[in-house]
Amino acid sequence: MKEVLLSDLLAGALHRDAEQPLQRQIYDIVRRCVLDHTLLPGQRLPSSRALAADIGVSRITITLAYDRLIAENYLSSRGGSGTFVEHTVERPLTAASPAALQRHRPALSTRGAANGSRRGGLAQHTGAFVPGIADAGLFPFHLWRRLVARHLNKSDLSLAGYAKDGAGFMPLRQAISNYLRISRSVVCEPAQVILTAGTHQSVDLCARLLADPGDAALVESPCHWAFPLVLDAAGLRVHAATLDEHGIALADTTLPRRARLAITSPSHQYPTGVVMPLARRLELLQAARAAGLWVIEDDYDSEFRYDGAPIPSLQGLDTDGRVIYMGTFSKTMFAGLRFSYIVVPPHIADACAQACARLYRPGHLHLQAALADFMNDGHFAQNIKRMRVEYGERQRLLRIALQARAGGLVTLSEARAGLHVYARLDRAVSVARLTAAADEEALVLGVPHFLPEHAARDRNAVVLGYGGVPAARIDDGVARFARALDKAVATARTRAARG
Amino acid sequence: MKEVLLSDLLAGALHRDAEQPLQRQIYDIVRRCVLDHTLLPGQRLPSSRALAADIGVSRITITLAYDRLIAENYLSSRGGSGTFVEHTVERPLTAASPAALQRHRPALSTRGAANGSRRGGLAQHTGAFVPGIADAGLFPFHLWRRLVARHLNKSDLSLAGYAKDGAGFMPLRQAISNYLRISRSVVCEPAQVILTAGTHQSVDLCARLLADPGDAALVESPCHWAFPLVLDAAGLRVHAATLDEHGIALADTTLPRRARLAITSPSHQYPTGVVMPLARRLELLQAARAAGLWVIEDDYDSEFRYDGAPIPSLQGLDTDGRVIYMGTFSKTMFAGLRFSYIVVPPHIADACAQACARLYRPGHLHLQAALADFMNDGHFAQNIKRMRVEYGERQRLLRIALQARAGGLVTLSEARAGLHVYARLDRAVSVARLTAAADEEALVLGVPHFLPEHAARDRNAVVLGYGGVPAARIDDGVARFARALDKAVATARTRAARG
Incomplete structure (x- = not known):
């Protein structure tokens, strides 16, 4: 050459x-x-x-x-x-032939292909009626910015490192513990509070700490889409527990072999909105005791109750040390903050902290310090109080509008709580046709996540979130929803007439 | 009553x-x-x-x-x-008897107990000679604070939500892609860059996407403690590949059955400091092609080279699309920031983004936007340039002091790079006695993480990090290290004399 x-x-x-x-x-x-x-x-x-x-x-x-x-x-x-x-290259590196590549190129694993394709949460986070999203537009970012900036300096360099204690910044855990004891009747010391990077990580941590691959977990059906997904990714077999008008009914559920844990949202079942009465809570704890199950209580939006009746946590009733309480700042602060927490019984608190440090290597201590200030300075309680009024009014308007515009076709969940209502649909409406029609109206509807064994006839429902809809725009959103409903029913009738 | x-x-x-x-x-x-x-x-x-x-x-x-x-x-x-x-409580809730609790209280799972107890990373993150930590005391927090504060407002509410695209904030992925193409010869488009919450998550994501439970992964021995831990937690069998003076030697390694991936740190093997020459890189790619293996390239500290010879990435040599490039901001920014990234071949980029969104539900977009600005405004390159001079000087002083004070007992890794040196110890010194003696001198030494099959005779080494030690305090640290060495040798001699 x-x-x-x-x-x-x-x-x-x-x-x-x-x-x-x-x-x-x-x-x-x-x-x-x-x-x-x-x-x-x-x-x-x-x-x-x-x-x-x-x-x-x-x-x-x-x-x-x-x-x-x-x-x-x-x-x-x-x-x-x-x-x-240069002589460094002793053997020529040649590109593999397309045929060889086809043969040799490594592919995604079986679980990788599944995780890379299956449906997860909605990609859209604002507008009518994306469920489960707090209104970031009303969050006091001017206060939050000041507190974050206060800590982003060199006065405490340990905040720039990894969390020494995998469970998080102790003053924040103290503030959370105070808050939960007072407002949620959670029985806990700060050492029992474990910070996580969101509810996904809370569930992942529980799954890995409390269960081995091949063990079974019980969830409600419908439930948050992440629960079966994260449990499955941690190697657990996921089964639906019986869910009735009082919430999860563990005593009526045939337990799968190697059942190790159950996840429930007793204070405002997600998404159906069922509120579990005290008697069922006690029955649940007794059934869990008899079966030797861990109970994971997801208390994701209990800060927002609009009829004044607080519901104490399940954890506060537990005398065995079998309830893990799970909460989040995604609804009370803003979703992208990525702080959630679990409260674990004292006998496993050290192991949880250690497992966090080992499995996730957490950090973000500047933000945790700012959040501790936000709570201790009273901004957290103040913001909840303010947003409770706002969200309560939105839910009130949503109920009025839905009753007026679509009362014949939807039945709403009763609880005056949270950031969504669960709307059961008349059997003339199909969810698939409704979401398609809603899409044409620039609406996003939450579709409940059912487990495969859930009866098809009970799946006729959508979730309507109002965290992303200002009060002034609720009626317009409902008008569009009503149009979508009509369209879906008309399509059904046309098809029925043709068929 | x-x-x-x-x-x-x-x-x-x-x-x-x-x-x-x-x-x-x-x-x-x-x-x-x-x-x-x-x-x-x-x-x-x-x-x-x-x-x-x-x-x-x-x-x-x-x-x-x-x-x-x-x-x-x-x-x-x-x-x-x-x-x-009230009549709500129909059946009395009685505390279980201690005996019944003993029988019924749910316990940690097998893997939970293991994860809750085994040793992870060091809890201490500053001082002589904690390995692998950047000096947060020199980080320009005044700039960072300003950029973070710039985004913590309501001008773009989508930043307060979850990351719509699970792979992260696109302008940041664009900035990382530009940086890697120029400085590391990584061949990539922004869509191939996947943001993660740290190297733990990077490895977890790779393990779940590329391998199924029961598959085997190859790592170097010694390696970062997190690799075997996270791979094992994801259900993989972890084996050591052959590691010689040119780095990982895949061609000389007997592959376990169902081997799916190998993790290597070619540019500065962690912790031994071996730099893989170009010829071995090509050999590695060819061996991986023959075996159909994914190769994960951990390029954790390549920004810090002090002898001027940049080493292009392994990823840039890959023509098959089998190398996953892994980098982190923990060394170039500060450890608690919790941003790392992987660069994946185009054919799996969408699946990776989707899997992130599903498995981790990421957020922190305000911080990602600030980091994009930090890079685009030139602060990132500027900070690396400044810290390269600083760390280079520290390593130079460390080598001089170690040679002068302990030259007879330690042999140092050669690469003028990174934030640590690897110190092989004379066989008269035992690592256990040395770390105990170092503890009395208020020193923290890194202990290399070997795989169980690693020969005991080759384990006589410690890792000395200088990221947490100002130049002016290096000599004092080495003096204490030399005293600890002498003590460890004297103890050994006394024991030998007695025995």
């Missing part, structure tokens, strides 16, 4: 009108030719001046490309005697 | 000098007595005035406790006729 070949090669391969600079194109071509031995080890390359003249580019372009190739050991410069192809 | 019993009960159980307010004590006692039917459903309780007089506390204390118990449905108030125990 002669030196002249490089200029021929470049002359033929350079795209002068391409977006990529010529210098980079030359670098790429020479590098590839060194790697595949089109340019042989030891071969002398033309001088930058000669090459520049040959292919008609500026000399500095060639010099810059050569310099980088020399710095990266593809070429070497031997003083005055020229530029040479 | 008569009403008088409640006053007797309270009079006997209240601790007037306890930290807990009397009102809370009364609430707790009454609630417990309602739950276990010491106070029977329907029973009339004394008026707040009468009870207050009976037990000698202020009436407001009783009123507040009663109000809360009424609000939580333990008691009810029937206008003028008094306060009654």
